[in-house]
Amino acid sequence: STVLLVSVNVFALRGLGVVPHNYLTTYGFFAAAAIEAILYSFALADRVRRLRTEHSGLTRRAAELTSMSMTDELTGLYNRRFFDRVLPTSIDHARATMKPLSLVYVDLDGFKQLNDSRGHACGDTVLRIVGAIIRANVRGGDYPCRIGGDEFALILPGAHATEARLTAERIREGIEQKRVIPPLRAGVRDHAVPDAEGCSDEMPTSTATGPLVKSVSIGVAELNGEETAQLLINRADRAMYRVKAGGGNGSEIDPA
Known part of the structure; x- marks a missing residue:
């Protein structure tokens, strides 16, 4: 800007006859203006680059915050807020595309007993x-959610009830085979639990004869007609409680 200001003054003085007419006084102003424009373009390009970098960082941070607000911190699954938001839109999409959609409800058997006898740290590990x-037994386009306590819900777009039950059975068998909490024997202090750091310290004695959490009860419901999200939830929940009332460790499809 200083170079441009000097060149403007020289150009004006040339016009007044104060300085002689020559190549420098005649074209210096235009040369200075061109140089100034080039410098400003470089500065502007650098500023645009900085703004893009800042915007990219803000966008990434916003995405991280959104993900955090929709993710259950304990399990890494989606949370209740996500479930309440996505289920209605998934239902609308299923109707618009004329594709099936199923909802799976999962509830741990004996979880209250676990929390009462071994504490919440152990419960969190389970x-x-x-x-x-x-997470290991759902497809890429499914939405596994922890909706509260020991209750989980899976939104399975494009899946009929029979397919959803296969997913439910894989989960049930995985938990049964894992035997998440090993048996407590009367009068014997339990051993450390592999992959369960919250349960490994100073296990209490117990009169329990079997694993505290060895199974799950699962209900499955397929979207039917024009039913609402709440009706679909009620049906999956009802099927799950029928399994639990029958002793747990099973899955059932609610009839359409």
């Missing part, structure tokens, strides 16, 4: 293990 088993 929930993390169950979350990992669920």
Whole structure:
């Protein structure tokens, strides 16, 4: 800007006859203006680059915050907020595309007994293990959610009830085979639990004769007609409680 200001003054003085007419005084102003424009373009390009970098960082941070607000911190699955938001839109999409959609409800058998006897730290470990088993047995386009306590819900777009039950059975068998919490024997202090750091310290004695959490009860419901999200939830929940009332460790499809 200083070069441009000097060249403007020289150009004006040339016009007044104060300085002689020559190549420098005649074209210096235009040369300075061109140089100034080039310098400004470089500065502007650098500023645009900085703004893009800042915008990219803000966008990435916003995406991280959104993900955090929709993710269950304990299990890494989606949370209740995500479930409440995505289920209605998934239902609308299923109707618009005329494709099936199923909802799977999962509830741990004996989880309250686990929390009461071994504490919430151990319960949290079990929930993390169950979350990992669920995540390992769903498809890429499915939405596994922890909706509260020891309750999980899976939104399965494009899946009929029979397909959803196969997923439910894989999860049930995975948990049964894992036997998330090993048996407690009367009068014997339990051993450390592999992959269950919250359960490994100073296990209490117990009169329990079997694993505290060895199974899950699962209900499956397929979207039917024009039913609402709440009606679909009620049907999956009802099927799950029928399994639990029958002793647990099973899955059932709610009739359409």
